[in-house]
Amino acid sequence: MxxxxxxxxxxxxxxxxxxxxxxxxxxxxLPLGPVLAGLDQNRLAEIQKRYAGEKYADVDQWLRVNRERVQDLKLHRSPPQRVLDLGCGGGFFLFILKRFGHSVLGLDLDESSLFKELLEVFRVPRTVFRIQPFESLPNLHQQFDWITAFSIGFDRYRATNSRWGPGEWDFLLRDLQRRLAPGGKIYLTLNPLPNGDYLTSELRDFFSKRGADIERERIFFTNGVHKQLARSTSGDA
Ligand SMILES: C[S@@+](CC[C@H](N)C(=O)[O-])C[C@H]1O[C@@H](n2cnc3c(N)ncnc32)[C@H](O)[C@@H]1O
The missing domain is CATH 1.20.5 (Single alpha-helices involved in coiled-coils or other helix-helix interfaces)
Incomplete structure (x- = not known):
């Protein structure tokens, strides 16, 4: 073609x-009213005021963004799942999930006091850890049904502003796979490259061979990560 x-x-x-x-x-x-019930609105308003102007201080906006994520993954109408979110930020996604009975754990750096305060208000647990190329994640003492990561920032070499290639991703995906319960899913969304694309052709090919469904920034392993070539990637089918 x-x-x-x-x-x-x-x-x-x-x-x-x-x-x-x-x-x-x-x-x-997914109406947000019931989700927000019982939340300490005074503390939330005070935090928003203190951090006004910071990207993630607009709580309403980020709750709406994360509501769509929850809806698109159908997690507001699924039985309780164990969810690990890498680079969880302020915990908006996990906070909504918790309201639907899911058990949640975030993992992130401890570099943003805004994120720390939001996680406290949302009562979202977080493991502090820096994801690094070719280094295993810590022992999280459980298996997960879902591992997610949105607007990923850990796939960068800061010094050169270059991104991880297949080698780094292969290491991480193998590590994640070991932490998935049978039938578990991995859902990732990437940030754009400087040229506006989300993936190099090399990385697209790699994710595809590992069984991912790829749509723009979305990389979805609906049934874990395949070890080897699973289907043709010629693209004409
Ligand atoms: C663009 S923010 C996205 C936050 C959140 N996932 C969301 O979509 O709202 C990227 C997140 O990745 C985290 N992050 C960046 N590098 C990381 C690393 N090496 N290990 C763990 N987390 C990292 C940042 O602290 C931040 O919370």
Whole structure:
């Protein structure tokens, strides 16, 4: 298939999927009122005031963003799951999940006092840890049904602003796989590269061979990570 036809097909598929997600969200709603019930609103307002202007201080906005994440993964209508969120930030995603009876654990650096305070208000537990290339995560003393990571920031070499390649990702995915319960899922969303793409072709090929469903920044392993080539990646099928 010619390249421009392949790209057009891909764009149509993405538009369709986006539309489908939007439709599903409007059918299976997730009102924030009950989610926020019982939250210390005074403390939250005070934190927002003190950190005004910081990217993650607009709690309403980030709760809405994370509500969509929860809806798109159908976690507001699934039985209780054990969820580990890497680079959990202020814990918005896990806070919403906790309200639906899921058991949650965040993992992140301890570099942001805003995140620390938000996690406290949300009562979201966090393990402090720096994810580094070719280093295992700490012992988290449990298996998980889901491992997520949104707007990933740990895949960068700060000095050169370059990103992890297949070697680093292979190491992390093998590590994550060992922590997944049978049938567990891994869902990652990447930040854009300087050229606006989310993946190099090398990395796209790698994730695809490991069994990921890839859509723009979304990398979804719906049934764990495959060890080897699982399906053709010629793209014409
Ligand atoms: C762009 S923020 C996204 C936060 C959150 N996942 C969200 O989508 O709202 C990236 C997060 O990754 C964390 N992070 C960056 N490098 C990390 C590393 N090496 N190990 C663990 N966490 C890291 C940051 O502290 C921050 O919370």
């Amino acid at each position: 010619k390249l421009h036809r392949k790209l057009a097909k891909l764009a149509r598929r993405e538009t369709y999927r986006r539309g489908w997600r939007r439709a599903q969200r409007s059918v299976f709603r």
